[in-house]
Amino acid sequence: xxxxxxxxxxxxxxxxxxxxxxxxxxxxxxxxxxxxxxxxxxxxxxxxxxxxxxxxxxxxxxxxxxxxxxxxxxxxxxxxxxxxxxxxxxxxxxxxxxxxxxxxxxxxxxxxxxxxxx
Amino acid sequence: xxxxxxxxxxxxxxxxxxxxxxxxxxxxxxxxxxxxxxxxxxxxxxxxxxxxxxxxxxxxxxxxxxxxxxxxxxxxxxxxxxxxxxxxxxxxxxxxxxxxxxxxxxx
Numbered sequence: 001x002x003x004x005x006x007x008x009x010x011x012x013x014x015x016x017x018x019x020x021x022x023x024x025x026x027x028x029x030x031x032x033x034x035x036x037x038x039x040x041x042x043x044x045x046x047x048x049x050x051x052x053x054x055x056x057x058x059x060x061x062x063x064x065x066x067x068x069x070x071x072x073x074x075x076x077x078x079x080x081x082x083x084x085x086x087x088x089x090x091x092x093x094x095x096x097x098x099x100x101x102x103x104x105x106x107x108x109x110x111x112x113x114x115x116x117x118x
Numbered sequence: 119x120x121x122x123x124x125x126x127x128x129x130x131x132x133x134x135x136x137x138x139x140x141x142x143x144x145x146x147x148x149x150x151x152x153x154x155x156x157x158x159x160x161x162x163x164x165x166x167x168x169x170x171x172x173x174x175x176x177x178x179x180x181x182x183x184x185x186x187x188x189x190x191x192x193x194x195x196x197x198x199x200x201x202x203x204x205x206x207x208x209x210x211x212x213x214x215x216x217x218x219x220x221x222x223x224x225x
Contacts, residue, residue: 043217043219044162103167111161
């Protein structure tokens with residue numbers, strides 16, 4: 001199993017960013033995918049989940065209206081787009097696969113650093 | 119939202135020490151708790167799930183216990199590679215939440 005994320009991005013306040021996570025080594029549509037972020041020197045924050053088979057999503061209320069998670073089954077890739085960026089959104093963004101029992105995240109991407117700065 | 123409070127937030131220990139980290143939930147979460155280890159610049163790594171089940175490949179010096187609102191992660195004999203930050207996570211209900219982390223440093 002491998003989750004390979006897109007590279008670092010620098011964005012201006014008010015812009016949007018779209019981070020990708022390409023999955024390999026397993027059946028993409030069989031496992032939900034989560035997104036988690038971590039601000040510099042801070043803890044982990046759950047953002048939401050997407051079901052790759054049907055595209056259904058569940059977002060943390062904090063990000064409702066600003067986050068969109070999508071998937072492309074033809075390339076086994078999930079995407080997380082965050083809009084109206086502000087400096088507080090500077091963080092490393094991770095995709096993480098939900099385990100088969102839904103009781104853990106068993107594989108994580110390497111992380112994508114998003115820096116929001118004017 | 120369910121809040122997870124980890125203690126201590128920082129601990130200094132020596133190789134060979136027994137280390138215990140506590141995670142308290144603001145409401146009952148049955149046994150839907152996982153523990154992760156994170157080293158600087160790396161993604162978190164799953165250690166334990168459903169409170170006490172060791173993930174495949176994780177050394178047996180790691181163990182977890184608890185249910186309801188109080189949980190513990192124990193490292194029976196701290197090894198040099200165990201110096202890291204540890205997070206608990208509840209998967210009982212959305213939004214999923216993490217504890218604030220416990221940084222384990224070398225004494």
